Amino acid sequence: MRILNLLKIAYRSLSKNKLRVLLTMLGIIIGVASVIAMLAIGQGSKQNIQTSMASLGINSVMIFPGSVNSGGVRGGAGTYSTLTQKDADAIAAKCEYVTDVTPVVSKSSQVIAGNQNWHTNVAGGLNQYFTIRNLTVAVGNTFSTTDEHTAAKVCVIGQTVSTNLFGAETNPVGKFIRINSIPFKVIGLLAVKGQNSFGQDQDDIIVAPFSTVMKRMLSTMYLNAILASATSEKDIQKAEAQISSIMRIQHKLTPADQDDFTVRSQADIANTFESISNVMTILLACIAGISLMVGGIGIMNIMLVSVTERTREIGIRMAVGAKSIDILFQFITESIFISVLGGLIGILLGIFIALLVGRFGGWPVVITPTSIILSFAFSSAVGIFFGWYPARKAANLNPIDALRYE
Amino acid sequence: MAESILIDVRNMQKTYKLGDMEVHALRDVSLTINKGEFVAIMGPSGSGKSTFMNIIGCLDYHPANGEYFLDGENVFKMNKDQLAELRNRKIGFIFQSFNILARTSAIENVELPMLYNSGVTAKERKERALAALKSVGLADRADHMPNQLSGGQQQRVAIARSLVNNPLVIMADEPTGNLDTRSSYEIMEIFQELNDKGITIVMVTHETDIAQFAKTNILFRDGMIVTNVPVAVRKFAKEEIPKLPVLDKNDILT
C-alpha cells in the first residue's frame, strides 16, 4: 500500500515534467546503449576469432623455416630454406605429443579448366594435411597413400576455385584442370569454410599430394612449413617444446646457436588475438561506462535543481503528513525511475545499434544476457547513487522553512 | 470538566538568532484552547503570530522552550516522524498563499494527505476527496488545475485538503489575506459550518471584521498575549454575505 502510494506520487510528479525527464534520461539511454553495443561488438569479434581458429584446427602446431628472433632484416615465412622432409619425419617419429604430421610445400599457380582460368595457391601435403587443418571433403575423396607414392596428378579443390573454373552449380569431381600446364584430376571438393578472422577466403585453395607438388611442380628440397597436430589442447605447449628440441638436434644446433625455425601453435595466435580483443572490449566498456557516469551526474544535477525548485512542494507535502522517509523515497524513486526507464530504453537502443552494425558493418556481434543484466544493474545503481544526495537534502528540510521558501 | 482541552501551551519561548542579533519572537506565551473553540489571533505585524502558529502546528522542527500538549500528547517530546503523523491525523493547515500544488488537479491536491496515510484505499481516497470538495462547494471543479481556479476557489481546495483526514483542529494563518471580501466571507462561512460540526479552529488574521466570525479573540503584542476575550458581537457569515454589495455579475460567479 505504502509502496504503491510512493510510486503514485513519483509518477504524478514525473508526468508533470515529461520533457525534462526525457532529456535527463537521454544521458542514461546513451550510456546504456553504448555499453550494450560496445560489448556486443567486442564479444562478437572475440567469438569470431575463436570459431575461425577452431576451424583452422585448434590443436595444430606449425613449424616455419627461419627465426622470428633473428636480427636484422627479416623475410616472411618461407624466405628461409631450412626445413626438409627429414625434419617432418623426425617429428613424426620422435614427438610423443603429436598425432599427425605433414610436410607442406606450396606454389602460387595459374590454373586452367576449359576456357576459364584462376590464380591460386596450390598446397602439397600428406593426407594428414586435411585432418590437421580441419578440412573435410564435401564431394569425392581426399588422396590415398598410393597417390602419394606414385605422385599421382590428382587434387582436392575449394569451393571458390571450383566456382571460378566450373561455375557455382557444377560438380567438379572427375573433371580435369591444368595447373601450370600439368593436367590434374579433381578427386574431391572441400566443404565451404568461408572467411577466416583475417578476412582470407579459406575456400580459395587447391591441395595435391606432397610428392606430386614436390617432384612435378617444384625444383627444391626445402619445405614451406611442417604442420602437426597435438594430441590434445593441453598438450600443445609440451608438443611445441618437444618439437623445438627435436628440430635443434635435427639441425645440429649448438646451445649458442639461435633457432633456425619457428614453432607456432594455433592456440598461441588465438590467445594473442583474444587478448587484443579483450583489451579492446575493456576499453570500449570503459568509454561506455564513463558516458553512463556522465548520465548519472546529469540525473544528480536535475534532481538537485528539482529539489530546489520544488522546495515549497516539499513543504506542502510535509505539512500534510509526509515523513522524511516519504520525501527521500519520492526523490529516490524519481531518479531510479529515470535511470531504470532510461536503462530499458538504452538496452533496446543498444541491441538495435548492435544488430545494425552486425548487418551493415559486417562486424560480428554477440549480445550476451550478462551485458544486459550488467548495464541494467549499473544504470539502476547510478539512479540510486546520484539520486541519494538530492533526495537526502529534500528529506532533511524543516517543514516551515520549505513552506516559506521563495 | 465540561470542555476538554485540545491545545495546552505553557511558557512558550522562541528566539531566532540572526548572526549576533537575537529576535525574541515569543517571550512567554501560555494558552489553552478547548475542543470546539474558534479562536482568532490578532496583533500587529511581527508580533509573533505566525511563529506561534508554526509551533503549535508542529511545522517547526527547530526547538522552542516551554511545554506544549496537543490532545494530551506531549509534542515537544516527539520525533520528526511522530510529528508528521500528528500533522497528518489531527491538524489541517490553511495558509495565506493557499499552498496547493501547482499543475495538480483539485482532486489530486485534496487526495495528498491520504497518500501519506497508509490506512486509506485508493477507492476510499477518491470518495473522500470528492466528498471534501463537495463540502466546500467545488464538486464540479475536481479536475480543474489551480490556474483555472480563482483565489477563493484555490483556498477552498486547500480547506478541502485540510479536511480529508478528519482533523481535530484547523490552523489557518491569514487565510483571507489574499482574498476579496466576498471570498473571505465565504471562507468564514465554511469555517463556521466546520466549527458547528465540532472541529476546533485557530485562525490568524489582522482584519477586525474577519476576527468577529470567531468565538474568541486573542491579541498578540511583542511576542506576548495581551488580551484573550470572547467576541462580544459575533458575526455569522450566512447573514453577512447577502448584505455584501454586488458590484457586477462576475462577482457572484466567482
Ligand SMILES: Nc1ncnc2c1ncn2[C@@H]1O[C@H](COP(=O)(O)OP(=O)(O)O)[C@@H](O)[C@H]1O
Ligand atoms: N525564520 C526566521 N528567522 C529570523 N527571524 C524570524 C523568522 N521568522 C520570524 N522572525 C521574526 O520573528 C518575529 C515574529 O515574526 P512572525 O511570527 O512572523 O510575526 P507575525 O506573523 O505576527 O507578523 C519578527 O520580528 C520576525 O522578523
Ligand SMILES: [Mg+2]
Ligand atoms: Mg505572519
